[in-house]
Amino acid sequence: MPAAMRSSGSEAIRPGLGTWRSLTLSGIGLRMHWLILVLVLLLGALQYRLWVGEGSIAELHSLKREIALEESELERLRARNRELQAEVDDLREGSEAIEERARSELGMIKPGEIFIQVIERPEPPK
Structure with a gap:
């Protein structure tokens, strides 16, 4: 059997698995974007306090x-x-x-x- 034809059979059982994985990875990417945004905002707030705020x-x-x-x-x-x-x-x-x-x-x-x-x-x- 050609390599393209060989399969473990799981694709036939769960045909939408590839789509589900891509949705999960994009959800993780979206969470990472939010985490990065929150961290950048936190860093900006701390820098503001360091240079301008009380006790600067x-x-x-x-x-x-x-x-x-x-x-x-x-x-x-x-x-x-x-x-x-x-x-x-x-x-x-x-x-x-x-x-x-x-x-x-x-x-x-x-x-x-x-x-x-x-x-x-x-x-x-x-």
Whole structure:
């Protein structure tokens, strides 16, 4: 018998089996398309949240900039506090700092000193 004529006989019993298999495979393909679509949408949503949403990379960089600014401001205030503490210590321990402040802020002089005030002439308008 020629090869084309040989058969196991199942084709004769179930003649629509080939059609059924193609429908099943196309159904699986359709399910795969839906699965791929859902996965792509999920990936897009996660990427959106990563780049734009709450807790995103842009927000992280913004917060890091704010932290750096606050740290520099904190260091400036700490330096100012150290200067003020040194001034307080000078005022507590010695009279030179008190004398200097009285002269510069209140215009006071010691007995026997002569106060000379220099007034500069304003430049004439051109």
